[in-house]
Amino acid sequence: MVTQKTTENTTTQNAIHWPEKYLPGTGDDFVSNEVIVRGATAAAVWHYLTDPSTWESYYDNVADISFPQGGGPELRDGLRFSFGTFGFPPLDAHVVEFQAPADGVPGRLSWTAKQDGAPEERLDVLHAWLVEDLTGGRVRVLTQETQIGRPAAELARQTPNPMLNGHQAWLDGLVAAASK
Secondary structure (H helix, E strand, O other), X not given: OOOOEEOOOOEEOOOOOOOHHHOOOXXXXXXXXXXXXXXXXXXXXXXXXXXXXXXXXXXXXXXXXXXXXXOOOOOOOOOEEEEEEOOOOOEEEEXXXXXXXXXXXXXXXXXXXXXXXXXXXXXXXXXXXXXXXXXXXXXXXXXXXXXXXXXXXXXXXXXXXXXXXXXXXXXXXXXHHHOO
């Protein structure tokens, strides 16, 4: 794990934990979006990020959120849920990393999401989030996603990249909600 170390001249920031299968650059599409802002806290961001019942209030590219095996509405380690995004039918998602932010410890959330079917329909995703308070009353929110499958390759070929822009809209909405 990379830790944040601040000295007079340098800062090393935390990074996403990547399972080998989803390493950036090894799939069919990868995007990385990040914001660092004042006026929000990691705890406030975490609330809106880990409660999918709030997502549609600040992000218009998500729908049909459900918890087929029960649980929810808040995400937790091992929870299964589903949601639609980017025009795909609801994807089956599974939380694989969940660590709430704490003093000096970044919040970490990641889930896999899959769509089965014919080869041209199959999609396998890891979407990861890192939320951390920084010095000076700032918060950093990093989200990265690796996608594997033909639908991902099709998204990656589009200009502008819809996943890159969609995730930026998610970040912007998330930070705005957490800043209220």
